[in-house]
Amino acid sequence: xxxxxxxxxxxxxxxxxxxxxxxxxxxxxxxxxxxxxxxxxxxxxxxxxxxxxxxxxxxxxxxxxxxxxxxxxxxxxxxxxxxxxxxxxxxxxxxxxxxxxxxxxxxxxxxxxxxxxxxxxxxxxxxxxxxxxxxxxxxxxxxxxxxxxxxxxxxxxxxxxxxxxxxxxxxxxxxxxxxxxxxxxxxxxxxxxxxxxxxxxxxxxxxxxxxxxxxxxxxxxxxxxxxxxxxxxxxxxxxxxxxxxxxxxxxxxxxxxxxxxxxxxxxxxxxxxxxxxxxxxxxxxxxxxxxxxxxxxxxxxxxxxxxxxxxxxxxxxxxxxxxxxxxxxxxxxxxxxxxxxxxxxxxxxxxxxxxxxxxxxxxxxxxxxxxxxxxxxxxxxxxxxxxxxxxxxxxxxxxxxxxxxxxxxxxxxxxx
Numbered sequence: 001x002x003x004x005x006x007x008x009x010x011x012x013x014x015x016x017x018x019x020x021x022x023x024x025x026x027x028x029x030x031x032x033x034x035x036x037x038x039x040x041x042x043x044x045x046x047x048x049x050x051x052x053x054x055x056x057x058x059x060x061x062x063x064x065x066x067x068x069x070x071x072x073x074x075x076x077x078x079x080x081x082x083x084x085x086x087x088x089x090x091x092x093x094x095x096x097x098x099x100x101x102x103x104x105x106x107x108x109x110x111x112x113x114x115x116x117x118x119x120x121x122x123x124x125x126x127x128x129x130x131x132x133x134x135x136x137x138x139x140x141x142x143x144x145x146x147x148x149x150x151x152x153x154x155x156x157x158x159x160x161x162x163x164x165x166x167x168x169x170x171x172x173x174x175x176x177x178x179x180x181x182x183x184x185x186x187x188x189x190x191x192x193x194x195x196x197x198x199x200x201x202x203x204x205x206x207x208x209x210x211x212x213x214x215x216x217x218x219x220x221x222x223x224x225x226x227x228x229x230x231x232x233x234x235x236x237x238x239x240x241x242x243x244x245x246x247x248x249x250x251x252x253x254x255x256x257x258x259x260x261x262x263x264x265x266x267x268x269x270x271x272x273x274x275x276x277x278x279x280x281x282x283x284x285x286x287x288x289x290x291x292x293x294x295x296x297x298x299x300x301x302x303x304x305x306x307x308x309x310x311x312x313x314x315x316x317x318x319x320x321x322x323x324x325x326x327x328x329x330x331x332x333x334x335x336x337x338x339x340x341x342x343x344x345x346x347x348x349x350x351x352x353x354x355x356x357x358x359x360x361x362x363x364x365x366x367x368x369x370x371x372x373x374x375x376x377x378x379x380x381x382x383x384x385x386x387x388x389x390x391x392x393x394x395x396x397x398x399x400x401x402x403x404x405x406x407x408x409x410x411x412x413x414x415x416x
Contacts, residue, residue, distance in 0.1 A: 005295045020369045029277040032284025053290035062245030068274045069252030071120040077219040084128035085213035093206045106147035115148035119376035133207035139199040150191035152361040154184045157238045161336045186407040194400040219259045226255030289334040302345035309348040320355030324363025328370040336360045365401040368393035
């Protein structure tokens with residue numbers, strides 16, 4: 001191994017460890033950007049190559065900008081409080097029923113708007129619901145985080161990582177459902193059962209009922225309409241095999257500006273309220289993956305995948321399981337990028353690629369920094385004064401994720 005390759009691996013490992021562990025409580029993006037900057041500064045990656053790697057994430061950046069604008073607009077104009085009051089009153093004093101409502105809502109939002117939308121848009125509403133219901137917020141927030149990954153392969157648009165893994169060459173919707181309908185059901189049901197079991201004490205008993213639900217303002221109605229129209233736009237874009245970033249960004253900008261004009265307010269406070277650090281985080285991760293590719297790591301993975309594919313069923317089960325756990329060591333976005341490049345080089349049978357997708361989507365339910373959606377979820381709850389440490393999440397994830405993963409991969413293998 002050359003000195004340059006060893007140094008690249010070390011920097012990537014340290015940067016990833018910083019994103020996961022957040023030493024000194026510094027934000028995740030600082031560690032990803034620091035690693036990318038160090039690679040460039042030491043001459044291990046030419047600056048133009050880093051620029052090309054960053055540009056690869058353009059669609060992801062646009063998607064996140066749109067979702068964050070929608071979320072902040074809805075939060076500022078009372079949409080989350082209105083939704084929360086509706087959910088609490090529908091629960092009729094049962095914390096368990098409120099837990100189920102949150103989980104079912106998460107399935108819908110994740111399926112039709114993506115797991116990042118569940119993290120960014122639904123999480124604040126769930127926290128508001130817990131506050132109004134005078135219930136322990138963490139079990140409800142965990143339901144929001146877990147379903148964001150468990151339902152993220154129902155449709156191609158349910159997770160941007162799906163687009164990454166298939167490198168934009170998405171199979172037709174009928175073929176997609178033929179591969180993932182049963183595994184999705186298995187993932188969603190098993191995740192709910194295990195999470196409900198782990199959190200049974202916290203969601204036992206009664207919660208508040210008949211809380212006051214303020215009338216939704218004109219700005220709130222427009223923000224809610226913007227979210228619903230965005231869901232429709234994403235479905236249409238997916239149907240026409242279009243990238244999702246631009247329509248999402250356009251919808252978020254239009255909604256934010258429209259509400260600001262309606263209320264005759266400046267959009268500047270809205271923009272300031274967004275957690276922009278997620279964008280340099282993603283950019284830094286793209287640079288780190290490109291650096292690893294230049295060291296030959298992906299070629300090694302590709303060759304190993306090609307050898308394993310001689311027994312497609314065994315290869316699918318092993319590769320999907322390994323990728324699920326690796327996603328927690330380096331975040332599923334770079335893990336998905338590496339897997340995507342390896343798949344493009346190895347051309348394994350479809351069942352192997354499908355199980356890799358299940359692993360990269362569902363695996364992050366093990367740890368709190370396993371996916372971009374969970375990092376967004378963390379940022380959302382920190383804004384509300386709540387936080388979940390690595391070990392607290394892991395205590396739940398170590399029970400929930402492996403069982404759901406086994407169920408989903410097993411369902412896909414049974415389909416042949």
